[in-house]
Amino acid sequence: MRTKLIYEFGPYSLDTAERVLRRRGQIVPLAPKALETLLVLIERSGNVVSRAELMERVWPGTFVEEQNLTFNISVLRKTLGEEDGAPYIETVPKRGYRFVPDVKVRQLTLEDPGSANQTRTIELGSVQVAGESAVHLAPTSPPAVSDHEPIEGPGEPESAPNGANTTEALPNLAYHPTNSGQDRAIAQTTLSGQVKKRAILLVTALGLLIVAFIVGWMRSFKDRSDLIPSFQTMQITRLTALGNVREAAISPDGKYVVYVTEASGQQSLWLKHIPTLSDVQIAPSTAESYQNLAFSPEGDQIYFTKGAHSVPSPLYRIPVLGGSPQKLTENVMSRITFSPDGRRMAFVRTFPSGDKDALITANTDGSDEKILVIKGPNETLSPATPAWSPDGKVIACGIMDIKKNEMTIFGVSAADGTERHITSYRWFRVEKIAWAPDGQGLIAVATPQKRFFYQLWYVPIEGSPYRITNDLDNYNGVSVAAEANAIVTVRLEQQSSLWVINPAEGAINAKRLTLRADVFDGGNGVAWTRDGRIIYTSNANGDDDLWITNADGSDQHPLTQRAYVNWQPTVSPDGRYVAFLSDRAGAPHIWRLDLESEEVAQLTHGQGESNPTFSPDGSWLIYAGIAANKYVIWKARADGSQAQQLTKHSSIRPTVSPDGRWIAYWYQDDQPNSPWRIAIIPIEGGVPIKIFDLPLSAAHRGFFGGFFFRARWSPDGTSISYIDEKDGVSNIWAQPLDGGPPRRLTDFTSNLIFDFDWSPDGERLVCSRGMEKSDVVLINFTR
Numbered sequence: 001m002r003t004k005l006i007y008e009f010g011p012y013s014l015d016t017a018e019r020v021l022r023r024r025g026q027i028v029p030l031a032p033k034a035l036e037t038l039l040v041l042i043e044r045s046g047n048v049v050s051r052a053e054l055m056e057r058v059w060p061g062t063f064v065e066e067q068n069l070t071f072n073i074s075v076l077r078k079t080l081g082e083e084d085g086a087p088y089i090e091t092v093p094k095r096g097y098r099f100v101p102d103v104k105v106r107q108l109t110l111e112d113p114g115s116a117n118q119t120r121t122i123e124l125g126s127v128q129v130a131g132e133s134a135v136h137l138a139p140t141s142p143p144a145v146s147d148h149e150p151i152e153g154p155g156e157p158e159s160a161p162n163g164a165n166t167t168e169a170l171p172n173l174a175y176h177p178t179n180s181g182q183d184r185a186i187a188q189t190t191l192s193g194q195v196k197k198r199a200i201l202l203v204t205a206l207g208l209l210i211v212a213f214i215v216g217w218m219r220s221f222k223d224r225s226d227l228i229p230s231f232q233t234m235q236i237t238r239l240t241a242l243g244n245v246r247e248a249a250i251s252p253d254g255k256y257v258v259y260v261t262e263a264s265g266q267q268s269l270w271l272k273h274i275p276t277l278s279d280v281q282i283a284p285s286t287a288e289s290y291q292n293l294a295f296s297p298e299g300d301q302i303y304f305t306k307g308a309h310s311v312p313s314p315l316y317r318i319p320v321l322g323g324s325p326q327k328l329t330e331n332v333m334s335r336i337t338f339s340p341d342g343r344r345m346a347f348v349r350t351f352p353s354g355d356k357d358a359l360i361t362a363n364t365d366g367s368d369e370k371i372l373v374i375k376g377p378n379e380t381l382s383p384a385t386p387a388w389s390p391d392g393k394v395i396a397c398g399i400m401d402i403k404k405n406e407m408t409i410f411g412v413s414a415a416d417g418t419e420r421h422i423t424s425y426r427w428f429r430v431e432k433i434a435w436a437p438d439g440q441g442l443i444a445v446a447t448p449q450k451r452f453f454y455q456l457w458y459v460p461i462e463g464s465p466y467r468i469t470n471d472l473d474n475y476n477g478v479s480v481a482a483e484a485n486a487i488v489t490v491r492l493e494q495q496s497s498l499w500v501i502n503p504a505e506g507a508i509n510a511k512r513l514t515l516r517a518d519v520f521d522g523g524n525g526v527a528w529t530r531d532g533r534i535i536y537t538s539n540a541n542g543d544d545d546l547w548i549t550n551a552d553g554s555d556q557h558p559l560t561q562r563a564y565v566n567w568q569p570t571v572s573p574d575g576r577y578v579a580f581l582s583d584r585a586g587a588p589h590i591w592r593l594d595l596e597s598e599e600v601a602q603l604t605h606g607q608g609e610s611n612p613t614f615s616p617d618g619s620w621l622i623y624a625g626i627a628a629n630k631y632v633i634w635k636a637r638a639d640g641s642q643a644q645q646l647t648k649h650s651s652i653r654p655t656v657s658p659d660g661r662w663i664a665y666w667y668q669d670d671q672p673n674s675p676w677r678i679a680i681i682p683i684e685g686g687v688p689i690k691i692f693d694l695p696l697s698a699a700h701r702g703f704f705g706g707f708f709f710r711a712r713w714s715p716d717g718t719s720i721s722y723i724d725e726k727d728g729v730s731n732i733w734a735q736p737l738d739g740g741p742p743r744r745l746t747d748f749t750s751n752l753i754f755d756f757d758w759s760p761d762g763e764r765l766v767c768s769r770g771m772e773k774s775d776v777v778l779i780n781f782t783r
Contacts, residue, residue, distance in 0.1 A: 003108065004016055004107075005107055006108065009101045010083045011023050014035075028079060029448075031075075033059070034072045034075050036058045037054060037073065040053075041089060041098075041099040042103055045101075045102070045103040046098065049096050050096040054096070055069055071472065072470070073097060076088075077089055078472075234779050235781075236778070237779075238491075238775055239274065239778050240272070240776045242261055243775060244261050244262050244263055245260065245261055245490050245775050246261070246262055246290075246490070247259065247291060247476065247490060248260070249293040249294055249295055250295070250487075251320075253483050254484020255273065255274055255484075257274060257776060258271050258302050260289075260291075264696055264697040264726075265697045266696055267285065268286075268290075269290050271302075271320065271322075282323075283322070287674075289306070289313075290306055291304065291305045291309070291313070292315075292347075293479075294335060294479075295320070296338065297338050299320065300319065301320060302317065303345075308668065311333075311629070311630065312333045312350055313332060313333075314328075314329070314330050314331075315330075315332040315336070316328065329369070334348035334383040336386075337388045338364065339388050339392050344414075345362055345364050346359060346414075347360055347362075348381045348386060352628075355376050356377065357375050357380050358371045358375075358381075359412055359417075360372065361395075372413075373419065377402070379401060379402065381397055381400075382397065384430075387433045387442065389439055390437065390438070390439040391439055393413065396433055396435070397409070398427075398433065402587055406427065407430045407446075408421060408423070408424070408425070409430060409459065410422055423461070425464070427447065428448060429446060429447050429454070431445040431446060432444065433445075434478045434480040434487075436458070437482040442458075443459075444457045449542070449543070450543060451564075451565065455467050455470065455475060456469040456478065476492060476774070485780065487781070489777055489779070490775065491775060494523070494770070494772050494773075495519065496522055496768045496770025497519075497522070498512070498514045498521050498549070498553075498766060498768060499769050500551060503745045507748045511553070513549060513552070513553035519539060519540045521536060521537075521768065521770075522537060522768030523768050523770065524537040524544065524755070525580070526756065526768050527569045531575060532550075532551050534550075535548050535571060535578055536569070537566065544564075545558045545559070545566055546558065546559040546578065551759075551766075559593060559595075559598075560593070563584045564584040566584075566591075568581040570614060575595070577595065578592070578595060579593075579621060580593065580612065585602060587607065589605065590603045590609045592640075603636070604643070606626060609624065609625040609626075610631075611623055611653050615683065616656065616657075616658060619638055620638065622683075623654065624651060624654065625643075631651060632645055632646070633665055646663070647667075647681065651665050651667055651668075652665065656713070658713060658716070660683060662683060663680070663682075664720050665678070666679075666699070666711060667688060675693070675696055676699040677694060678691070678720055680737075690737070692735050692739075694742070697724055698723065710723055712758060720735045720737070721756070723753050729749060729750055729751065730748065730752045731744055731748050731753070732765060733745060751769045752771060755767070
């Protein structure tokens with residue numbers, strides 16, 4: 001006879017035998033250590049559990065930093081949410097944590113297969129605890145019994161052969177209380193010889209099914225056991241403390257890391273020797289972007305692309321200790337991956353039309369290119385994901401389903417280009433992938449949720465993926481050193497809050513409106529409404545939604561919920577509509593929210609649109625949209641109709657002058673190393689009539705390549721306001737249209753500004769202010 005406990009609280013149940021958390025029957029993914037933390041708290045429900053006890057129970061006999069426990073608690077709080085407005089886990093200052101809700105404990109008894117009575121379900125009731133004593137979970141009174149509730153398990157029971165009804169052949173399993181009330185007696189049922197035979201055959205068949213299931217489960221667990229403990233005992237080391245690292249890769253022997261830094265609008269390439277932690281710059285600073293870093297299989301060359309961010313760029317290689325870069329080929333859109341023998345490489349190239357992608361192999365000097373696969377227009381190859389398998393047979397790629405707005409990982413035969421799915425699991429986004437050294441699975445930077453929050457995952461060839469990291473940070477890129485059992489990635493810490501400031505009164509009188517930790521409030525857009533409220537982006541509920549608040553910070557609540565990504569809000573002049581970027585229907589498009597009826601409608605239907613803004617009279621919608629594989633400025637009616645292209649050069653972030661006659665925007669010409677500048681055109685379109693050269697630091701790029709820099713017309717129409725960063729601190733500046741020198745409008749002494757907007761009366765600014773730190777981390781694991 002075997003028993004197991006299931007803890008039930010709110011909509012959740014935790015199966016102690018399967019080590020699985022469910023919410024209304026659906027499995028909730030949790031890393032093993034996070035689940036162990038939850039189990040300890042539930043077992044002591046109502047009691048304060050000290051941090052020391054939690055550390056000892058979750059990591060017995062192992063020294064780990066307390067930050068790991070803090071991460072687990074934060075992850076559990078975000079996963080579980082709240083019950084009746086109160087958190088499930090309470091912090092007791094200077095003592096520890098308490099699991100707050102009542103917990104119902106169910107004991108499931110699985111008897112021997114040969115017994116007629118297969119299961120018993122015992123209701124143990126809520127855990128009631130007084131003081132700090134241990135909890136005894138055995139029932140102290142006759143338990144309530146359910147004769148109908150099935151045991152929770154991984155699936156429904158199979159039907160008997162030929163459609164037989166299995167319940168007819170089983171005896172009555174109901175309990176009956178004895179006269180004393182102290183015990184339970186099982187009703188005895190007399191069966192005929194024929195029924196007994198059927199029962200014996202059925203029980204035998206069920207027993208064989210159970211044995212087969214257990215054997216299969218043990219095999220699958222054994223298949224994963226070699227890797228799971230290695231990640232549970234992994235060691236994470238931060239290799240840089242710069243806060244401005246964009247990308248990194250590790251050498252095959254695990255001794256070197258190459259990484260990109262960005263400061264004052266310029267990027268540079270550095271090499272770190274891990275044993276000595278010494279650094280050397282191997283490529284000069286440039287306004288272009290270094291991307292898609294990779295070491296050659298021998299470790300003596302470094303490959304990278306250099307050009308404008310997120311567009312096809314030339315591929316170069318450079319000796320590992322520096323030297324003159326050698327240009328190998330053009331129009332490379334992805335990271336580089338190498339065949340195990342080091343003779344071939346693979347990458348993704350986007351067609352000039354922008355609607356098709358190709359997976360290409362070539363010699364490592366760029367010669368002898370061959371196309372393996374072409375995708376488009378409804379499916380696109382992820383530019384971040386080609387990865388050549390250790391046995392040389394398969395190149396793994398991420399593929400984006402535009403209509404479903406989701407991704408999968410599939411494999412392409414390196415020999416003939418035939419395709420097959422490596423895993424059927426569907427992701428919201430897969431940012432980077434690399435093969436595990438044994439070739440039995442992939443390590444991915446990905447997110448299954450409908451938001452841009454990336455963690456490291458292990459994706460086995462057979463079985464379900466699970467997290468390697470489980471914290472509140474974001475990750476970018478993954479590079480594996482097979483010889484050293486090590487992974488390198490870039491970890492991002494990001495937080496922002498809303499602030500309102502009157503530039504005439506100074507930063508000392510600025511007011512902070514949102515006070516949430518670990519939340520990116522307004523980081524992807526802020527906008528004033530006509531009546532003086534503020535609409536902003538926030539991930540406070542776990543998704544990238546639009547929120548609204550009064551100007552004093554009161555009445556904060558979401559406008560969108562669980563609708564993929566919602567960014568870059570702008571409000572119509574009459575105050576009725578909010579136009580914003582969303583990818584809820586696939587590719588990013590401009591949508592419109594009616595603040596009165598709460599109805600949402602799609603306005604644009606191109607290849608991808610962003611940065612919406614209204615003309616002052618509300619009749620026109622100005623935005624950035626893709627044409628000829630680059631963003632340009634477009635104009636359409638406020639309902640999205642009659643769209644017309646206004647510019648031909650790279651153009652983003654348009655803003656319309658108060659008199660409705662001019663459009664200012666960020667502009668980049670087609671020349672190599674061209675910086676981003678502010679340009680002004682008539683609202684009818686055409687060539688720029690004015691161009692302003694601003695500091696390179698005014699074009700601050702986001703962690704995942706998004707452009708945080710913003711331009712707004714001043715309320716009086718005499719200047720363009722923009723964000724400039726100096727020494728890690730952002731302020732709002734104004735560039736006069738008469739060509740005079742820029743002047744600073746705000747006097748903040750700390751933090752970055754991600755976005756801003758002028759109030760309707762032109763006296764105040766709302767700013768999204770916070771921090772963004774990104775550094776290289778090394779993850780060592782054992783096999």
